[in-house]
Amino acid sequence: MSEECSTNSELLPIVIGSAEQGSGYSFSPQSLKGATFHQALAHQERGYTSGGRDTRRGQRLHKTLPLHLRYLSSPIIFLDHHNNHLTHFPLEEVRDKPDIVGVVGSAHDFVRANGHSDYKSIPYHRVETFVEAKATRKDGRAQAASYAWQHLQARPDHPGVYCLSVKPETYQVLWSDPSGVVASPHTSWKELQLLAAFLYSLYMPPLSHFVRDRSIVWTEPPGQVFGPPRWTITSQGVKYRDCSILFNGKAWGNRTTVFSSPATESSGFAIIKESYTDNASRFQEADILQHIHSDGLMPGVVRLVDSENVQVDEQAIGTSARCDATRRTKTRLIMGSRGTRLENARSIADLLKAIYDALEVHRNVAIGHDILNRTSGEGVDHSRCILIDWDNAMMLDEDQYLGCKDLAHRMVTRAAPAKMLGSRSNARTFKGMPELTGEALTRYVEAHGYTRYEAYNGLSSRPPSLFSQYYVISTLEDLLMNNIHPELQTLRTQLRDIYGAMSSYEPSIAKPPILDSSIDLSGDVNEDAHNRQESVQGLRALRDSVRRDLDVLEKFLADPACASLPALSTNAPYLISVWNEVLHASPPVTTIWRTFFQNDLQSSPRRRGFRKPSGVKVDVIAEGGKRWIRVNTTKNSRMLAEFREIDSYLTGSEEESPEEEDHPSLAQTEFDNSLLRIGRSLLSAADRNPVPGTSIAPSITLRLTRLDPSPPDQKDHDPRIAKTICELQKMGIDVELGERDAPPAMPPMRSPARGLEPTRHVNLDLSILIALVSDITHSPLPKSAEEADARFTPSIQQREWKQKRLEETNRSFDDNRTSDEGLWKHSRALANQALQEMGKGLLQELHDRLAQVSPDGLRGIEFWTTAEARDRCLRIVLSKIGGPNEKRRAEALFPSSDTPSAVVEEAYWRGSRYPQGFLPLLPIRILPSSVPGEEVEPPVVSDDGRSLSPFFKVLARTCRAILSQEIIPHPRTAVDEKEKLAGSSGSANGNERQVEDDDEEIERAAVTKASPRLTAHTVKSLLWGATQGWTTLTANKASVKAILRHMRSAEGGYGWDNDEDAAAQLSWDDHTIEKATLWVVDPRSLAEGMRSEVGH
Template sequence: MPADAANEGPHPGLQKMRQKLHNILGSISTFRPSVAKPPIIDASITITGEPSDEQQHQDAIHGLRALRDAVQRDLDNIEKFFADSRCASLPMPSTNAPYLIAVWNEVLLAPPPVIGIWSTFSETGAVALPRRRGGRKDEGIRVDVVADGGKRWIRVNTIKNSKLLAEFRELDSYLTDSDDDFDDESSNVRPSLRQVEFDNSVLRMARPIVAAAKANPITGTSDTPTITMQLTRLDPNPVEKKEYDSRISRTTEELKAMGIDVQLGERDDAFLSRQKGAEQTSHRRLHPTSRINLDLSILIALVSDLTHSPLPRSIQEAESRFTPSASYIEWKKSRLAAQTPKSEVEGSNEQQFALVDHIAKPSRALSTQAMQETMRTLWEEMLERLTPAISDGTVDFWTTPEAVDRCMQIVGKIGGPNEKRRARAMLLMDGPLTVEEQEEIFWRGSRYKKGYIPLFPIHIFPLASRLQEVIEPPKPSSPFSTALFHTCRGILSQETDGGLSTVPSFPISTPDTHSSQARDDSQHTPSHDLEDGEIPRAPVMKANHRLTAHTVQTMLWGASKGWTILTANKTSVKAILKEMKASGNGLWDREEREETDCQGGGVEDAALWVVEPRSLAEGMRSDFNES
């Protein structure tokens, strides 16, 4: 529809609303909410080489689809009206367009992050009620826009002066001289519609919202959400005298007395355009800190056969590389037979053939990871982002004793001989080595030259007894690091041992003086060979079973130092962000960063750096010789 179509044809007011509804549909389709995104570098990719979902779009707002559908329905009704050749002589149809337009304007201008549209809340408890499609509209108290991460509730009311004046006239009609007609005693108990206290539909709408806000404090706090009431078409001081009534002003004053922020008038189109333009020019750049905290998933990735062996030239070559050998199939069959009751082993030939076929299939996960490595290798990703720190000699790698211990348990059980060699050299399992010796052993047989990245020495944090008591909050700190720190410490505090670190199964050696003094290696000599036993299960957190103790400990150390945490564990990253929101630490102050952004694009330290996982793969190669 042409932009100037609203000025042509019948019903120009409806034509203008029609155009705005069209614009809203287009805006919703490309809308990216201004969410306080965490400072995370997401370098993960899909097998097609496209950016991951986290990079393509921000989290969808609950209720956005319902608003879009409502706009579409209203627009369809208007289009149907204008399709009638008699529309010029017909009265305007009933439309909800003014309200829908006003709600969308509030979504665009509300303080970020907007987390809900048309959300409903209970007046009596902190349980949000989902608004069922086609359900009753009076279920719970509706809030048009939940903004600022839940700190602000916005309610739109499109009532006009004329409608409120009609209410007043109806109330005035009850103020008759009926008392003169009924001067006997019975008149004192006669039912009356006369208003005892000042009231109207606007106030009646506001009171339940205030009650619901008090019953639904901001997540993780006891604070009550701030309420804004946008009265788009109410004017306490109209130009026309017939539209004036002092009780309109009294209504707005009563709202303010309830603690409600009252906003009058429609949003200016020019202001909306300026705000949209400002958002489009605002951006930020993330870079890792010079000191990098490595978690368990990265320690595994650094020694993996996938990151060192020649890259496959096609998906067929990748699948062929990880198709189990005949010796492996026979070994797997014999192991499964030993673990299966005799009655189940003596099955049909079809069952046995199906078992062999299942074992003989190539590993889809390892084939996928091998192809992902061809898109973006781990070492090239690290080199590109760390080049400034490498150039000035400030790059430094750290990890926790719990991650080291867990890494050696896993590599010792399922790693191939080259993966075990790299792990022992990287983590100094064979005693102290010089950096030159570490590099020679670690990079031997790799497709990369020795010292491609100055990885060594990897420093190890102290083995703390109670991490949440020993480690202090970051000083100075970014808001996100502080929030991450308090979340991790809160998770560990829920454990019965207060986040007690486990005693390592392996003697941990390190050239770092601070770490060496923090432990007595002679007390940690393993009493059994993990290669012949089962890998102990990593303890999970009571707060969230998707988080393990060593993961939370790694994040706690990184947050306390303000260093970037490098991880390939996307599940744990999502879990910790979920816990941050649940604990009330999901929001952080963005004002300082946004000011920098508007001045030409700010540079910010990344708290987390996420890459694709690389599993231990050497033992699953088709050309692997166990001997």
């Protein structure tokens, strides 16, 4: 992305100060030891220091500076902006978050309205420079270069931009313009000359670096500070006001920007195109357009009003970043035609007319003006095309041969077809325009007249002598397809089609019955979040492989020398065959590209130095796991070579002497080959991996795409090929020969509409128990986002208490800083939870959902949990984490048996914003054991008589499989012990780790060996809910994602596919109501002790 070179000679030194305070830091020429001579000289002559006589002298000199050095009237201030993204990027959504931004003005202009020590999201047009800061040794140069790219796209008034990349040991200065980006060497913080030069150059850059174009300036809408910018462009003394950006090109290269200017009293409507053109280009777009319109306006070609090379102080704006890059100059074209984009045509008829007219215009321009343009029309105006892009057009010279290399460059094509077009007989040869007949001709003549029809068909006038007949140039793609590696061209076209089709592929796989009531910060409910997950495991990997092979083919065919190279070896035939199997396989397709290992090695953790053995690969798993499909692209020639090798061992065995007969021999004792070994390995893997939930082995299909037992050429024939196929069939394998035909386009299958509702018995995991006692759930809601932030801003007492605890345990400075950052991070998380509660309260959500299944006053609603979840909840809340009210609610959730129910109800609802008895929470019932017995299976119907999804069975089976493996301590436990012994603090993470340095430290929950993201108590809670046929309520989104990922890996789906009987019991109409297996809500943490009004 960037190259590293010395840029010290391209930067000028600086003296930086505050214009408001009249003081600052001064760098004398002596302090610039090591700087170049012209740097020190410029420092002395320009005399910019802070305050007093030197400042007045500098102000006098400022008036004599070139225009682009007199741009800034205020100092640049640097603001911490890492929490907010920059706004108002033109045309599309870009959410860059530079760590530090340099803006012009006072810091007070950017402070948030509530005085919070953070800044508003600053718009791009207010930014002059930026800094990417890394707290580690990681290099931030690439990130800074990326920000520079976006900056140049958002700031057409900045030809180039300086930025800074810093880390603890060193810093780097970067300069970026349309020629690319360069960076200085990594410079130690002990050497500040380069940093001074960077700051100085922001105000007074060297003459070869253009940081500002004063002919274009931004304005904000009246009364809208930080509003979306409009641009005022001055060209040849004419001001075009209120311009908006229509198109933004790549920042490095031509860097084309197109503006639209409305008509005003001083200037008419205009389209303004700015670009940085190649200085070595033989043809300029303005010259091309002037030539086209030299005999009067040419219909269908954009009209040129004016053009210029943009200058600053009589110096043309150019590029200078990279000495090895193309030199470019900024040009500006004022055009007086406009239209809409071609894809916005009002009808198919309009589209076809525009394309037809584009061919006519292109033909007439090429015939009448000897101009060949590679660009087709990009707009339609009243069903008339306008060709607007002529920067890659070229003028044809009758007496000069068109160079192959030049034409290939301008036409963005290969050498062979470019050479064909460049020859006199081809470049000036056109195919005749198709003639209209019948009703089409009648309607055209009625609309436009016969004279126009004759003119456009070349009948009314004689063509120029250099043309023998009117023709339209054949497409370069056709020429390429017919002349260079046609087999690779075909494969490339197929891969392109496949890659596009994969994006819209919608398999018929049932979605998991998960009721998601979580709310993101935009206020939207994530009801379909889990349904948006990739439903076919391995589809993304196949798509990535297609993309890689397609890129390789594109690169190979783009090489002008590929015509003389042998055909590229590619994996495309195999990828195409796999995709065809996916499309033809009996639904549902559950997995693509799965490898089965002996002893279930795919679920074992990888160990260092452990080499995973090769497994058995299955390309497509279909019919819900009942059918395995393997694609093999072995050719006859490959099998013949293998047979010849086998025959060589047989021949050698016959020639052995009697003395050698006892020695081991490589000769076969029975018929075997690589395909038979593949068949046996597939059958063995199928026996070890029955269809999930059954003891039946999957059926095997072996697709041999390029093997022919009866080839037309006898040299490719061997009877052992047919024998191999027969042996595979005897094993019980379905053998299919040849490629499948591409299936016809099918409309995407629409899953039946369904509604999800909870069961009357609700199973609660630990995260919900915490949420039920949280202060966020019960306290009055904040009235605004600012109030939510202020509610959980760490108070001085809290920070002092934190500092005191660190000092008592002899913690280091880094521990102090980390702890302080963790405190602020936790406060922001609590504020976000308060905002989510403002969207819809947790208890209100439970009440509304459960009222739908029990409209008679929530009768019959029961809440259950495990004993382990109860015990951990009480340990967490009753420690120092919970506040007084939170502790009271926790004790009320799980009271002693002799406590009256009225006392319990009052204790729980006291101080809540909800009335007493709002939900029948109490008492929460405790499940009888840690896990249900092996004999306990999910019921067929729910507690209110509705059929249950087979997902309950799959979830129960998955949880049991996970728990059958080893339960291990949390990975952080060992780290915590080391830190405790070393006298350092562990990080607080979530409700289960909010206590720090407590005498009775809460032990981390044990996790499952199958997935460290899944705690054992969470899996047990999910197992109980599944086996009882109850909805499990959770706020642990990470665990839900982990269990679904494990389920897809182990089961290949979510249950509908393998349980036909259960699926048939449901009435799949357009109003299916299904019981939710899981119910996901947003978390609510223990927050009472973190409120800003609560001290320690």
